[in-house]
Amino acid sequence: MTLDTTKHAEQTPDAELPWAELGLKEDEYARVREILGRRPTGAELAMYSVMWSEHCSYKSSKVHLKQFGEKAPESDALLVGIGEQAGVVDVGQGYAVTFKIESHNHPSYVEPYQGAATGIGGIVRDIIAMGARPVAVLDPLRLGAPDHPDTKRVLPGVVAGIGGYGNCLGLPNIGGEVVFDACYQGNPLVNALCVGVMKHEDIHLAKAAGAGNKVILYGARTGGDGIGGASLLASETFDTSKPSKRPAVQVGDPFQEKLLIECTLELFREGLVTGIQDLGAAGLSCATSELASNGSGGMRVELDTVPLRDSSLSPEEILMSESQERMCAVAEPEKVDRFLEICEKWDVIATVIGEVTDGERLEIYWHGEQIVDVPPRTVAHEGPVYQRPYARPGWLDALQADDPAALARPADGDALREQVLRVAGHPNQASKSWVTDQYDRYVLGDTVLAQPEDGGMIRIDEESGLGVALATDGNGRYAKLDPYAGAQLALAESYRNVAATGARPLAVTDCLNFGSPEDPAAMWQFAEACRGLADACRTLGTPVTGGNVSLYNQTGDLAIHPTPVVGVLGVIDDVARRTPMAFREEGQLLYLLGDTREEFGGSAWSQVVHGHLGGRPPAVDLERERLLAEILVSASRDGMVDAAHDLSDGGLIQAVTESCLRGGKGARLVVPDGLDPFVFLFSESQGRAVVAVPRSEEVRFTDMCRARDLPAARIGVVDGDEAAGAGTGDAADGAAIEVQGCFRLPLAELRAAHERTLPELFG
Amino acid sequence: MTGTAPTSTATGAGAPGSTGRIGVVTFPGSLDDRDAQRAVRLAGGEPVALWHRDTELHGVDAVVLPGGFSYGDYLRAGAISRFSPVMESVIDAARGGMPVLGICNGFQVLTETHLLPGAMLRNDHLHFVCRDQRLRVENAGTAWTGDYTRGQEITVPLKNNDGQFVADERTLDMLEAEGRVVFRYTGLNPNGSRRDIAGITNEAGNVVGLMPHPEHAVEELTGPTTDGLGFFTSVLKKLVTA
Amino acid sequence: MARVVVDVMLKPEILDPQGQAVHRALPRLGFEGIADVRQGKRFELEVEGPVDEAALARVREMAETFLANTVIEDFTVRVEEPAAGSAEAAA
């Protein structure tokens, strides 16, 4: 087989290449030819086709994502904004934090364990590549119907994979989500967020500056993972009739990645790294073209020096391989020896594969012959941009008109009680311990709050107590009813969750999971969600620092609910001041902060009790969210509240249930005047939280709320101790949640309903 | 992240000078090594980092084999680490009476070296489990448990995949008869361990292994309790009086 | 009762971190001359009734749909003859 060199390409201008099979459109292929002034070689075609794919080039989403930069609020906290591998936020005391969320949806459906595991692996490498030590992960998950047989394959596999990889890396898992909905049946969402910490001076960017600097590939050997279509190029005839033998799914090696983390951090500490890039999607194609494109000069790579796991790989395949646990760094020549020495110390294979040149081209050689000669920017940054048509779907009017006000409400206290139990025991509201107990939340010894708390919190400085809090949220049901509002509600909830812990929200990362961009309705949902999120970030003063777009989440014509998942990062000066969610002291007063209205569109109640989705999602009031957050943060700082829990799906009663169960304490609630008990308990009005206030702080706390104009209603008291009632066999004397005049629900009964659901479903 | 400067904040029994230097081994894939170092520090001792390729112990007075997934737990938990150069020195020192504590993966390493009997299997429910675990102290006479009292109950985190302690009946009977069961799970057996055994010791009482993680119960803020501090204060006291 | 053995191995082109870790450790333990190690799973099934083609077909289906994930793994199914068992170089 003749090697398709650049010279060969010039000599055989009319050779047919399988550009369509590799996913390029006709005009895109024409542009490649125009850029190069000749037909591309097989290797060049491999690079352009993978780098210009939706996944790598963001060609459908770019025009909408722009808003996150254009509308970004002024923020002194932002050290590195959108566009890098992950954003970097200043959290004070010389510390910077980087965090990012990514999706690994499709692979997790095909091979749940490895798909989810390599999802964690990928996002962690993004964080290391910024120069930070990864300190925690979160995992927002969306699964199909809980009782569907395939969910029994996917969820346990995904959870084992996330745990298997994250636990083995030694990263505490401090939060996430588990949401079930039939719309995710053939297309579960596995998103993963990683957060890392560094000193300001340690920030590293992906660029290859300085002619003569060496390009070093280190980590795992390169195998034939995830190269899909590229294997077509390996055969001279480009025979598309033969099925590819190359696997579409990668197997992760968390042990190798742990070594990669420690090794990379040591390389940084010794100042040996000029530029660095992790290898993720599109492997070496991406790493070399991005490093070169971000730098000043060109780059020359000897591809045959790449250590291989499978010696039969063709150069095209090596360029496209997505083998995991690899990094690519640029180092000054005199530092290479020390670089390799540190890699050896960590048993990490490292190879000089090329160098930075003073030219302007990315040149790749195979046994001395040139197979790639391209301007790197055209591969990495100047891919196609689409203005996809989008249109508000016709069905939306009918959906929004289907008002939940028409749904039958519980007739009396007994019916209400029964529905409270059903909502608390529904898989979406039930305890997630079955999942989260499979994750290590203690490792690294700095976890201050972890699931089921509203937000996870990590201490980053042992002396001062400086810490960060994180939460992720996204309600696809709300977004289906109104994607603009849905995205804002996702942000609002995540922001509220962070504030509830006592941390001040600073910055945002987002994972936008949507259907096919070629469907104008899905594209409209995407456009609306971007607009909504960008607008809301401006109002709340929290810039989007980075994120991920996942399109084509659909089974046949059936798209998932539009699901923008939003992660918010907050900072707290002293983690000792954190506010947990548990009610712990009998006699403390319960206050409901915010306004409660009749809002049931997309609610948990309408889903659980009526299987209904219609109407409008709860109203967004970002100014109110901001005020609520200020109050929660002040109350934490000044020690005015002992517990706080945000209100979201399931409404007030769900929040009170969770706080009672967490602390093993009961509560007596009084329905405020003028509120219907059903609305009081189940409404999902936004901008609300419930707090437990020590009696000694009541005046100070209510004065603060009044002075700042935040409605605060005293709704009850913490009452009854589960431990005291245990074993007496007398439920009436044990702890309970009592809604005066409506019902009394013993904690034991509530706990059973809340905690048995997932174990019963998944074993 | 742990700061590098060891700032002693607790009132441990560690005396300055030669007694109180506690080595913490880092194998490739060790995860709770920094946490073990912090626990030593909070107990008043001086943590000393030991590297798996070290051929000597740098004059430490005791050694902790920390938790984690050394070598990815590939093959069997602890199976590959056991052959590290540093382990030869640790085995010699342990035979000579030096206090050695194996936590979780460290316990697995100790059984693989046969310093402690038995072996560890996958948890009976086949899931990784992370929970706050109640334990009963059955033997307060080892180098690592002197600050507890027999029958005392403590709560520390437990987190592992392969925590099911097994041994043949004769070995189990012997461990019981010789008082070498140091900790037992109470309330709930989280992994199917025989006879609820959470930790054991060698004949001399200087080598202790357990699956739960005392080093994660040394601070109010980050652990469920501070019940784990006693391990480290115990050994520091022992070193002073030794 | 007959024993049917299902061996499940990662496909050759798939990374085998466990086999690699074992392979890398061998020289340190003084074992030379092993060019490669791959680690897989072995299932021993005790089958009730005769192990005829139909029974084997069922086991193959079980392997295909449950014991192996054929996206990343290959498997083989074979009947372990009592005789064959003892012919193995038992340790």
Add this chain to the structure above:
Amino acid sequence: MARVVVDVMLKPEILDPQGQAVHRALPRLGFEGIADVRQGKRFELEVEGPVDEAALARVREMAETFLANTVIEDFTVRVEEPAAGSAEAAA
């Protein structure tokens, strides 16, 4: 290059949680008539040079000291003949 296979199984008296979980799942998946399942490990070693008694002895030692934990596991070592391989009922 010859392939030597080391099979490592839990000793019969040790309860095998993984095998049991597989066994319990089978009826749910519609597979009846399996009396027991045990799950173990299979190592495929590619041995350089001739696989004579000396080489096998080394592999046995490797299995004894490293691949198996003989407190809980038994192992068998056998040479996989190229012929035998294809005689297996490959799926």
